[in-house]
Amino acid sequence: MRIAIVYQYYQGTGAPGHSLIYELAQFLAGRGHEVTVVSGETGYMQRDTPNLPWYRRLRREERDGQVRVLRTFTYSELHRSYLGRLLSFASFSLSGAVGLLTIDKVDLVLASSPPIFPIFAAALVCRIRRTPLVIEVRDLWPESAVQMGILKNRTLIRIMAWMERRLYDQSARIVTLTEGIRDDICGRGWPANKVDVVTCGVDFDRLYPDPQGAALVRSARGWEGKRVVMYFGALGEANNIPVILRAARSLRERGDVLFVLVGDGLRRQAIEQEVAADDLANVVVLPPVAKHQARVYLSAADVCLVTLKDIPLFDGAIPTKLIDYMACARPVLCGIRGEARRILDTAQAGLGFEPDDDRQLGRLISELLDDERCRERLGANGLAFVRSHFAAERMRQRMESILRMVAETGSVSNPAADGLR
Template identity: 60%
Template sequence: MKIAVVYQYYQGHSAPGHSLIYEYTQHLAEQGHQVTVISGETGYMRPDQPRRPWYKRLLRIEHDGPVKVVRTYTYSELHRSYLGRLISFISFSLTAPIGLLRADKPDVLLASSPPIFPMFSIWLVCRLRRIPMVFEVRDLWPESAIQMGLLRNRALIAVMSWMERVLYDHCDLVVALTQGIHDDIERRGWPANKLKVITCGVDLEMLFPDLCAGRTIRLEHGWGDRNVILYLGAMGQANNLDLMLDAAGRYEDKEVLFVLVGDGMQRPHLEARIRAECLDNVVILPSVPKAMARAYINAADICLVTLMDIPLFQGAIPTKLLDYMACERPVLCGIEGEAAEIVSVSGAGVVFPPSSDQLVIAIRALLLDPERRRSMGENGGRYVRAHFNAQVNRAKMEATLDKVANSLPSR
C-alpha cells in the first residue's frame, strides 16, 4: 500500500515527547508499505526555533530511514502562549495540504488529531482526490479545551464543533485512542461500526526495568539515596503539576525529592513557583529524548501521573502511565476514570483524589512499604505486557488501514 500519514508533531526517539506516529510509520515501512509523513517543523516539547527564514521553509523533504517525511512551514512560537499555539495550528492547516498534494496519491491516509484545524484542510484534499481517510482521535476537541477553560470564544467553539462533526461524518473510519473517547463519540450519535479503538501501546524493547540505567542517572544528578518522586512528560495546563508542587511544599522530609522532567507552556510558571516558595526539595529538568526515558523512570522510587479534574479526562490514558508500568515502577495516579481503572485492576499503584493532602498521604504510605512498591511495579509490568504491547497495536493499525484502503471508494 501507499500510505500517507498527517501529524503536526512527527518525531523519532531522539526527541522528547510522543513517538507513536513514528513507531507506526516505521512498522508500516518495515512491512513493505510505501509511507509518506506530512508534518510540521517543531515538536510538541521542543522549543528550539528554526534558523532559516519562513519563506525558505515552506516545504522540505527528508528521509527517516525508509519513511519519507515532508515538513511544511509552521509557526514555531507555540510554546509561548495559547494564541501562539492556535497560530501554529492554523499555519499547518494552510501548508499541510501543499505537502500532501506534492506527494504521490496514497491508497489510504491516516490523520492524527489534535490539532483539529489541519485535519479539516487535509480532509478537503482527500475529498478532492478521492483518498480514503482514517481519522485518529487522541483528544476530543474542542470539548477538552472548553472544559479546561482555554476556549471561551463562542464563534471559535462553533467553528471547531462544526469541523469535528464534518470530520466524523465524512471520514471513512474514526480510530479512538481510548475506550472513553470511543464511547463519547458514539454517545453523541455516530454509529459503532464507524468507530474503532486502537490504544497506545508500549515499545517493550525500549521501556523495561533497568536498574543499572537508573543508578547512572542518580549518580549523574547527585540524588544519592533520596526517595525520588518522578513526573516525566509534558508540562501543560492539563497536566495539573501545581498539585505536585503543593505536595512538595507540605512535605517536611528532606530525604524525599520531587523531580519533574519535561517541557511545555507551564514550565516557566512552575520554575517561578519553585524559586518564589524556596522549594529546595523540587528539581525541574529539561525534557529528554524518548530513548532516555527508561533511565529516568528507573531512577525513581515512585512515579506520578495526574491531569486536571474535569469529566472529559475520565476517558484519558496518559502514555506516561504505561511507560512507568512497563519499567515496573509503582504509580500514584491522580486521575479518575479509565487510567484509574488500569492502575486498580492491574495493582500497579495507588489511585488518589487529586489533592495535595491526599498525594502526601499516598507518598508516605508507599515509602514506608518497599515490598508493596516492588509488588506494584511487577504487577504493572505484567499488565502492560499482556494488554498494551505496541507490536500488537501496530499490527491492528496496519490491518485497519488495509481494510479501509480496499473498501469502497471514499465518499
C-alpha cells in the same frame, strides 16, 4: 498500500515526548507499505527554532529510513502562549494541506488529532482528490479545551464543533486512543462499526526496568540517598501540576524526599517561578528527555505520578506516561478518574487519589516511600500487566488491518451524509 500520514509533530525516539506516529510509520514501511508523512518542523516538547529562512522552509523532503517525510513551514514558538500555539496550528493547516496536495495520490490518508485545524485542512484535500480518510482521535476537540476553560469564545466553539462533525462524517474510519473517547463519539450518534479503539503500546526493547541506568542517573544528578518522586511528561494546563507542588510543600520537612518534574510545555516557566518563589528546595524541574533515555530516568524514580485536571472528559483518558511507568516497573500514584484509574486498579500497579487532593497525595507518597516491599510488588504487577495488554506490536498490527480494510474497500465519505448532525 500507499499511505500518507498527516501529523504536526512527527519525531523519532531521539526527541522528547511521545513518538507514536514515528513508530507506526516505521512499522508500516517495514511491512512493505509506501509511507509518506506530512509534518511540521518541531516536536511537541521541542523548543528548537529552525535556522533556515522562511522561504527555504516552505517545503523540505527528508528520508527517515524507509519513510518519506515532507516538512512544511510551521510557526515554531508554540510554547510561548496559547496564541503561539494557535499560530502554529494555523500555519501547519495551510502549509500541510499544500504539502499533501503536492504528493502523488495515495490509497488513503491517516490524520492524527489534535490539533483539529490541520486535520480539517487535510480532509478538504481528501475530498478534492477522492481519497479515503482515516482519523485517529487522541483527544476530543473542542470539548477538552472548553472543559479546561481555555476556549471560551462561543463563535470559535461552534466553528470547531462544526469542523469536528464534518471530520467524523467524512472519515472512512475513526480510530480512538481510549474506550472513553470511543464511547463519547458513539454516544453522539456515530455508528459503533465506524469507530475502533487502538490504544498506545510499549516497545519492550526500549522501555524496561534499567537499574544500572538508574544508578548512573542518580549519581550524575546527585540523587543518592534521596527518595525520588517523579512526574515525566508535558507541563501544560491540562496536567494539573499544582496538586504535585502543593504535596511537595507538605513534605518539605522530609529531607530525603525529592520531587522531579521532567518535561516541557506552556506551564513550565510558571512552574519554575512558583518553585523559586516558594523556595521549594525539594522540587527539581528538568528539561524533557529523549524517548530512548526515558527508561533510565523512570527507573531512577521510587514513585511515579500521573495527574490531569479534574474534568469529566478526562475520565476517558489514558496518558501514555501511565503505561511507560508500568513498563519500567514503577509504582504509580494516579490522580485521574475513569479509564486510567481502572487500568491501574485492574493491574494492581499503584494507588489512586482524588485529582485535587494534595493532602491525600502527600500521605500516599509517604506511605509508599516507607514501604519498599509494597513498591516492588506494585511495580512488578504493572510490568506484568502491560506485557499482557499493551504490547506495541499488536497495536500496530491492529492499525495496519484497519488501514488495509479501508484501502481495499476504497471507502470515501458520502456527501449526502455530511452535515446531518
